[in-house]
Amino acid sequence: MRTIDFSPLYRSVVGFDRLASLLETAAADAATGYPPYNIERTDENAYRIDIAVAGFRPEDLNIEVKENLLTVQGQKPANDDARRYLHRGLAERNFERKFQLADYVVVESANLADGLLSIALKRELPEALKPRRVEISTQPTAPLIEGAAAQAA
The missing domain is CATH 2.60.40.790 (Immunoglobulin-like)
Structure with a gap:
């Protein structure tokens, strides 16, 4: 079987070391079977x-x-x-x-x-991560100003 050396990846993938180790583990597991x-x-x-x-x-x-x-x-x-x-x-x-x-x-x-x-x-x-349904209301959300409501009447 052919083995792949992932050590050069560790030099060039700063911050992605977990991904490189996952690739290495997957390749090792596939070899044994x-x-x-x-x-x-x-x-x-x-x-x-x-x-x-x-x-x-x-x-x-x-x-x-x-x-x-x-x-x-x-x-x-x-x-x-x-x-x-x-x-x-x-x-x-x-x-x-x-x-x-x-x-x-x-x-x-x-x-x-x-x-x-x-x-x-x-x-x-x-x-917190589950989708939830938000009901849509037809009522106005902004409160009426009392002075403006009295003048309109």
Whole structure:
């Protein structure tokens, strides 16, 4: 596989260092490809990430969210000395998969079933950012001046 060096970008993109590091992280994640995953939009503001983690138990997995970065780690204990494989097709190797979350996206839950780790995400906009409807009034908004109202009568 070909690797791309993003270090020259850091010299010329002052203030955009986060963007350059996101590009570098995305390129590194695309190179490994393990474990495979799906990202599904289940509702207008709800998402689900399914990660294939065959052979991992819940205590072997760690899910952490920090500063809009969702990190999923899998660590298998090294106790293969007692086992003698004729064919080993399940990878079961340690991994770390990172997902950059948009603003206001929170992790609701995680579930492990049938070798799939499902992580439910939801976008929760604060009330100040939600669109609201403004009613249009037909009443005059400027108050009448009492002296001018008396002279007109």
